[in-house]
Amino acid sequence: MVERIPDSETIVETAETYDLRHGFNVGFLQLLLQAQTRAELIKIGHLCSIPDTPDWFAGFINHRGDAVPVFDLAACLGLEPVTYSKGWLLLLDEQPTVAGLLLAEPPQGVTDPVLLDEHERQPELNLLQGISSGQYRHQNGVWFELDHRAFFTAQKQRFIDINAQPPV
Template sequence: MAWDGLTPREGRGVNDLGPLLVFGTSEGRYAVPARHVRQVLGLVVFSGAGNGHGGWIGDAHVGEEVVPVLDVDLCFGRRPEAYTLDHRLVDVEAGDRRFALVATEVHTIVSAPEDTAIEASHEAPIRGAIRLGERSADVLELEALAARADSVEPTVSVEDLFSGFDEAELAELGRRRDPTVAPMAPPVEPERLAVLASLAGNTVALLVDPVQEFVRLGRLTPVPTTPDHVLGLANHRGEIVGVVDLAPLLGFSPVDRRDVALAALVDPPSEPAAVAVDEVRQTVPLDEGSIDGSPDQPGVLGQLDRDGQAVPLVDPLQVLAARTMVRIRGA
């Protein structure tokens, strides 16, 4: 989904936010800085029942950590609909606090032009609103949200939120939430995600895990003696980053370095690097059944079927770690 822009108002710009992950709840639509998102979890599994106070509805075991789960609607005094097994958890980290936010769906990652402003808000912890298509999303200040969650009275009981589960689902959730039966609930398996992006007029899917953020680039400086797929060097927040063109690897026409404005920043073992993209569209879940074909070159994991179109699935970290990509800065 492309960024739709805004008429600047008195709110702050988005320069310090970076790409935003947009997700929905039963009562609203929200956006958080993607750099604060650790992962998106699938099944809603709690190890202990919360009381709804401040939006806290329980804890989730994520790996070996116990992560508090917050319902954003409850944090704002709204009454969310009952949960289903299709709900997601957005695992976030802000400052020294880690928690998960309940979502009915995860929409997309968007990257805004640096001169775009967000509409001002007077209701903390909402920093402002962005517009995507015909809908808007409230941009959350995560640290302020965590502070607010410490003081808001619940509008609905936690039991009501789980009223949509059938007996089998309730029994399973009850077993995992009862410390006398299951002292440590099984870890919640993180959902694998890919972000769809356009590259040289084609659609590609990039694994989300290796991507630190999508960054807007200034002028690229060419580097002599480097391979054709190395577009040049960019200065990102005072750090020199090599920018690589994936298009030839995927059989597409090469990208013109003069047209490169956006890139996926990763952190390979050798040196900071990024892969050029034209536009970031949306995130999609991955499972083994959704990946067709076998890898035929480093970093290409297979193909996704998107409305009848074969979309290459790429691990940018593997691509940059391949022998032909390592020496980005040349001799």
């Protein structure tokens, strides 16, 4: 961007800055990744499911020689599960904490989302309790910021709780 300084013949080039985030839809929800989240998007390939695990745990993939757990985010939230053969895999973080989310559609760019004030926010949705770190407005829609680390920690706890109870 080129800008002329008032009352001067000086022209200064300025860098236009913007906040580019990535968001995706899960059912009726619009979710936004936290700023500076390391993410990689791949088409779903071979997914190794594990017998007798909950339907929200899709299994593992081999990604660059590491076993990476994959969760069906929609199923975790009680929404319609993703069709594995048609979806995308969003890998978040780096080893040793990388984990994947199944998505029906690839993420989209969300430019300059605006953090909502407390009085502008929508009531906390029960299904996002503990895993949403804020609400943003973008193009007249509300985007819930996903705290993916809190989400993955909650899923690990669900496994512990399931395994702690003897089968009936």
